[in-house]
Amino acid sequence: MAPAVRVLCDLAKQSQENAGVAWLIGVPWMPWTIVSSIRCLRYKDGDPDYAAEEGELRILLPGGLEVIGALLVGSDAAKACAVATKIREVLNLVSSNDIVAATRSSSSDGITFFSQALQPIEQSSFSAKEFWESTALLHCQVELGLSIYTSSGTSSDLKKQLDGKIRDLAESFTSSTTVCIMEGSSRSFLARSQANEELQSVFPDSALFDSSIPHPLAVKLLTQQSKQTDEVIAPVVHYTPSAEGTLLHTATVSLDVLCLVSRNSALHKAMNTITRALTIQLESIGKALSARNTSLQLRPYHFKVPASVHPVTAIFDKNQLERDSVDLRKALHSRLGLPLDRPLFRVANALTIRGPQFISNRIDGKRLLDVHLGLPRCGISGGEVSVIDGSYEYYHYLQDRMDDKGWGCAYRSLQTIMSWFRLQHYTSMKEPSHREIQATLVEIGDKEPSFVGSQEWIGAIELSFVLDKLLGVTSKILSVRSGADLPEKCRELAAHFDTQGTPVMIGGGVLAYTLLGVDYNEFTGESAFLILDPHYTGGEDLKTIRSGGWCGWKKAVSDTGREFFLRNKFYNLLLPQRPQAV
């Protein structure tokens, strides 16, 4: 009887609705554990194109991870086993008895697991925390310089030499003079490719981060100078002239790998995982340089996405414009089953590994971020909460020495919304000032030139114009004749927060607010609104902002019967839509 299979990712969400294959990924030291899943994208005559998949999977997955099975939709377990066995062969993995086959019918979400002997097996639970308790994350960066001499007129010679150099470099990763130093928490460890030392549990326990990845252990790849191999002579200098027209081509290759190893792994095995991963990246980049252009600046980047418990790697051309690499990013989204309406694989999203920590790019500023986080709910019994997704900066009156008290609330709300688009990497544009907002409206012909510099109010419609003009963002406008009708729109607002997750601006005949979420009981009709108030005139003090109610839950009808929204005024709500962009 095979043991139960443990699953760390949401397989149902990630597998496609129609027929298709998803590779199940795991690690050799934890059999029967599905760590993540990667969809197969390349097919040939209905079957996976193994050769094409092999190349892409090798780059995408950090070292140490392997394909341990396959999930097929609308097919049977035997086929799943066969497909998984074949890809493992192509990837040069040792043959295993622990392949997991999984099937799913196209009509339901339920997944059934089978062992290689086609016996059904049960699923048990497993957490990321448990996974990282026995797995360590290693990080290694190497900068390689290549110098190639050619005589003029023979460009094919360049390609041959480049291929040769790449091969030599790959071989030298495993030579006896190459060593690794791994920096543990209290001491460093030396690893060689062959070793005769016992197992050591070197890898320190590291705390998990907000991005739920442990501290990576830095690994340095070094060459040991050995006097046994070189002949020892006194220093000699001589000058060799070159033939006429000799050219020197230089290329640099930047390698950056992440590897997962068991915490109990022997040092030389960990080093071998690292050198294998480096070789894979080197060969891939080398092929691209050879085929296209030696001055390409290809760089590996690592990304942590919610769909996967471990990071993934992608190689981008640093000189290429973001819009030209959109196909690669779309492919990455598809492989991980990620929605296609939010950028997750732009270079700005990449993990920056500095010192012992992972940091994902956050913007520090003078404004507070996400002031609503951690607020307690306000007591709508049986209500369901839907709030925005992602981060924003809190804009309000009197910031940046701009005295907009009494008229600038909608402008501030717009700035908050635009900061959301910047922090979610849809744009790198800084939020416009009041003047710039007004100038935009004049530019598109919505207002007269005298509007610029005035203290006139703007409403949801004007905000939608500005968002469209400056960011290319379209918005939906919801209108209600009376404030009393607003709670009825809650279902629509909840759906907006659940699918779009963008902040909403409430305006109209009255003051403007930013709406960050709703708490709604659809049976009783009770509702509360998470309001971020731009009329605040104080300093960036979270405590004051929360205790003063400048950010907080407002019940549509308070316990004393007071209505938050005025029933004799109309309201327009601006619901910005995420652009369909990755």
Next chain:
Amino acid sequence: MRTVVGDEALDGAVDSIVAAGRAVALGLLIGRLGSGGRDFVVGLVQTPVKEDGGDAAVLLSSSGNQSRSRSGAGSMALSIDAEWVAEHARQISRMLLGGLGVVGLYCLAPDSAFKQSTAILCQVSNAVAAVTSISAQERFVLQISTSPRRLACKVCTVEPNGSSSLKPCEWKLAKISTNLQSLTCTYSFDASIPVRSAAQADTFKNKLLSWTASEIKVIQSAEVLINNELQEGENYSGDVQLLLPFNNKEVVEGDNPAIVTGNVNVKGSVDARAYGFPREPASMAIDAIKEDIIASLRNRIDILCEEAEQQSAEQAPLSLLSHCGSVRSLSSLFLS
């Protein structure tokens, strides 16, 4: 009060100085300035006679006459040729191995003369400090008195206001030379430096010097293996090997691809040796051996550049050059 530890063998050296019977003797102290820790002296080197045959240090009576006799000292003071002493110190300093430096002066003189000569002694001490490679400013002055036979050690420090003074130190003898940990290293290199036709500054000498500068940076930041392992624990004698970055990337400015007219090939090895003193952290000895490698490398390259310039004045193009280094030994530096 600082403690200066002298090697037991120094006793014999001091005996020889006293036995020579001269009224005044001056020389250098060889050892190690500990950074906040203990200071060590392991050897004495006599300042040689000047080119004109006179001594570096003489006794002058108050009337300015030289006096060679020990008796009738009266109000005598020392007169020392600071420049000569400093030049000797500079040359000795270059010959010393890693971990060792010129840490001060010794001086044999009548007590009374010594008391009158604080200023000149400080001046010489500072002059020596200026030309020797240890970064700290202070140097020791070891006073040797004959009647009674006694050694007193002082340190010459520079005050913030610029004046110098001699402060007393504790002087102890201990077995040092047998307790030194020795590190050796053979550092090899084999580089091919392209000479681009377009760059004006690509002369032979510039290429060598810029290569040397980058090689020095690599050495300074290299990890170190002792006896093939990462260093741990108290005992660290043995063979040192440097761990260099894998396939170090060279920064190439200018066109790519660039037209090259030739390559400067530099290949060879330098031997380095350094000493670790008792109860010092291994890192100090490791820094010392790196310094020794760098000093050796610099010296070799300087000599090669000089020869190249000589040769290029005689003929063009440049041809095969070689130069053999000289072997240094620690024992020959001690006063015999």
